[in-house]
Amino acid sequence: MHGGSPHNAVSTRFFRPPPALAPLISTIYLTEVALPVGETVTDMLHPEWANMRITTGGPIGAAPAGATLVATPRVLGAGPTCRAMQFQTGAMRTWGIGLLPLGWAQLMRVPAAHYADRLVAADEDPAFAHLLILDRALAAIGLDPPAEAAAIAAHLAALLGEPAQDAARIVAVHTALVDSTVDSVAALCEHAGIAPRTLERVALRAFGFSPKLLLRRQRFLRSLAQFMLDPSLTWLATLDWQYHDQAHFVRDFRRFMGMSPSAYGAQPKPVLGAAVRARAEAMGEAVQGLHRP
Numbered sequence: 001m002h003g004g005s006p007h008n009a010v011s012t013r014f015f016r017p018p019p020a021l022a023p024l025i026s027t028i029y030l031t032e033v034a035l036p037v038g039e040t041v042t043d044m045l046h047p048e049w050a051n052m053r054i055t056t057g058g059p060i061g062a063a064p065a066g067a068t069l070v071a072t073p074r075v076l077g078a079g080p081t082c083r084a085m086q087f088q089t090g091a092m093r094t095w096g097i098g099l100l101p102l103g104w105a106q107l108m109r110v111p112a113a114h115y116a117d118r119l120v121a122a123d124e125d126p127a128f129a130h131l132l133i134l135d136r137a138l139a140a141i142g143l144d145p146p147a148e149a150a151a152i153a154a155h156l157a158a159l160l161g162e163p164a165q166d167a168a169r170i171v172a173v174h175t176a177l178v179d180s181t182v183d184s185v186a187a188l189c190e191h192a193g194i195a196p197r198t199l200e201r202v203a204l205r206a207f208g209f210s211p212k213l214l215l216r217r218q219r220f221l222r223s224l225a226q227f228m229l230d231p232s233l234t235w236l237a238t239l240d241w242q243y244h245d246q247a248h249f250v251r252d253f254r255r256f257m258g259m260s261p262s263a264y265g266a267q268p269k270p271v272l273g274a275a276v277r278a279r280a281e282a283m284g285e286a287v288q289g290l291h292r293p
Contacts, residue, residue, distance in 0.1 A: 009033060009034055009035055009041065009270065010031070010032070010033050010034075010041065010270050010271050010274055011031070011032050011274070012029060012030070012031045012032075012271070012274060012275040012278050012279075013029065013030045013145060013278070013282075014027045014028075014029045014278060014279055014282040014283055015027065015028045015029065015030075015145075015146075015149040015153075016028075016282070016283070017153055017156075018153050018157065020157055020160070021103075021153060021156055021157060021160075023100070023102050023103075023171070023293060024099070024100055024102050024103030024106055024107065024156075024160075025097060025098060025099065025100065025103050025156065026049065026098035026099070026100050026283070026288050026291040027098050027279070027282075027283055027288075027291075028095070028096070028097055028098075028149050028152050028153060029095070029096045029098070029279075030093070030094070030095055030096075030145050030148070030149070031092075031093075031094045031096065031271065031275070032092075032093050032094075033057075033089055033090070033091055033092050033093075033271070034091055035090055035091045036091075037090075037091070038090070039090060039091075040088050040089060040090045041088070041089060041270045041271060042086070042087070042088045042268075042270075043086075043087060043268075043269055043270055043271040043272050044065060044084045044085065044086045044087070044257070044264075044267070044269075044272065045081070045084060045085040045086075045087065045272070046084060046221070046224060046256075046257075046272070046287055046289070047081045047082050047083065047084060047217055047220075047221065047256050047289060048080070048081055048098070048287065048288040048289050049080050049098060049099055049100055049101065049104070049288055049289060049291075050077075050078060050079050050080050050098075050099040050103075050104050050108075050112065050115070050208075051076075051077075051078045051096050051097065051098050051099065051288075052075075052076065052077055052078070052096070052097045052099070052122060052128065052131055052134070053075075053076045053078065053094050053095065053096045053097075054074070054075050054076075054094065054095045054096075054134060054135050054138060055072075055074050055075075055076070055092055055093065055094040055095075056074070056092065056093045056094075057089075057090070057091050057092030057093055058072075058074075058089055058090060058091075058092040059071050059072075059089075059090070060072045060087055060088070060089040060092060060094075061087065061088045061089075062085055062086065062087040062088075062119060063085070063086060064083045064084070064085060064086070064117065064258070065083060065084040065085070065086050065257060065258030065259065066086075066258045066259075067086075069086065069087070069088055072087075072119060073120075073121035073122065073123070073124075075121070075122040075123055075128075075132060075135050076119055076120070076121070076122060077115070077119070077120045077121075077122045077125055077127070077128035077131075078115075078118070078119050078120075079112060079114075079115025079116050079117065079118045079120075079208060080101075080104070080112055080115070080116055080117075080207060080208035080209065081116070081117050082116070082117060082208075082209055082213060082217055082255075082256060083117050083256065083258065084256060084257045084258055085119075093143075095134075095138060095148065095152065097131075097134070097152060097156070098288050098291075100174070100291065100293060101170050101173075101174050101206040101207045101293075102164060102167060102170045102171060102174065102206065102293060104206055104208075105164035105165065105166070105167070105170055105205065105206040106160065106161075106163065106164035106167070107131070107156070107159060107160075108127050108128075109127075109164075110127045111204060111205045112204070112205060112206055112207060112208035113204040113205070113208050113209070115127070115208070116208040116209060122135075130159065131159075133155050133159075134152055134155055134156070137151045137152065137154075137155050138151065138152070164206075166202050166205070166206070169192065169194055169198065169202050170202060170206045170207075170293075171293045172191075172192040172193060172194065173188070173192045173194070173199065173202055173203065173206075173207070174207075174292075174293040175191070175192070175292070175293055176188050176191035176192045177207075177214055177215070177218055178218065178290060178291075178292050178293075179191060180218075180219075180222060180240070180241070180242075182215070183215070183219075183242050184215070185199070185211045185212055185215065188211055188215060199211050216252060216255075217256065217289065218289065218290075219240045219242045219243065219252070220240075220249075220252045220253065220255075220256050221287050221289045221290055222240045222290065223235075223238045223239055223240045223243070223249060224238075224287065225276070225285070225286040225287050225290060226238035227265070228269075228272070228273070228276040228277075228286055228287070229276060229277065229280060229286050231265070231273075235249065235261045235262075235265070249261070
C-alpha cells in the first residue's frame with residue numbers, strides 16, 4: 001500500500017510491512033526528489049523512532065535544528081530522536097525503514113539510548129553493519145518500487161532471530177505510550193503493568209529516552225500531527241488535552257523543534273508536508289511516533 005504527493009518535485013510512498021515484521025517496522029518508504037541540477041529543498045524531520053535510510057543522489061546535509069548542516073552518509077543509521085532534524089537535499093532517491101521500539105530491540109541488540117538523537121554511517125557502525133545487506137539487495141533490483149520494497153521486507157525477515165529481551169514489556173510500554181489517556185509515569189507503569197525501575201530500564205534500552213521525556217514527546221506529536229494534517233488550524237486548536245495552556249505547549253515546541261510554533265508554521269514544508277498526508281492515508285498515522293505496536 002502506498003500514498004503519494006501531488007507536488008511535482010517531491011513524492012513519498014509508504015509500503016506496509018508483512019505481518020511477521022509489522023510489530024517491528026512502522027513502514028518501508030520511498031522518497032524521491034526530482035530537481036534540476038543545483039537546486040535544493042530544505043525541510044525538517046520531526047522527532048521519531050529509529051530509521052535506516054539508503055540514498056542515491058543528493059548530497060544531503062542534515063543536523064539537529066539550529067546546528068550547521070553536515071553531509072550525511074549514503075547508507076544512514078538514525079537512532080530515535082527527541083529533537084527535530086533539519087535537512088537540505090537536491091535531486092535524490094531514498095529508501096527508508098522505520099524501526100519501532102520492538103524492532104530496534106530485536107534487530108539492533110544494543111541500547112537505543114546509545115544512539116538517541118544520533119546519525120551514523122551504517123557501514124562504519126557495528127550496530128547497523130548487518131543491515132547493509134539491504135543496500136546490496138536494492139542494487140541488484142533496479143528502479144522498481146514494489147519489488148524493492150518486497151526485497152527489503154524479505155531481507156529483514158531473514159534477519160529475525162530469537163525474540164528480543166523484554167519483548168512483552170516493550171510492547172506493553174509502547175501500547176501505553178500511544179494511549180492519550182496516559183499522562184504520567186505512574187500511569188504508564190500502571191497501564192504497562194511494570195515497576196518504575198523496570199520501566200526506566202526498558203525505556204532506555206528499546207525507546208532511547210526516559211519515560212518522562214517519552215510521554216512529553218507523545219503529547220507534543222499528537223498536537224503536531226493535527227497541525228500537519230490541517231495547517232489551516234491555529235496552534236491553539238491542535239493542543240492535546242494534556243497541555244495546561246498555550247505557553248506549556250510553546251515550551252515543548254521549542255524543546256522538540258528548536259523554534260517557536262509560529263516560526264515553524266511559516267516555513268515551507270516541501271517534503272514533510274506531503275509525507276505526513278501520504279503516511280496518514282497509507283498507514284493511519286501522520287507521524288511515525290504515533291504508530292501503534
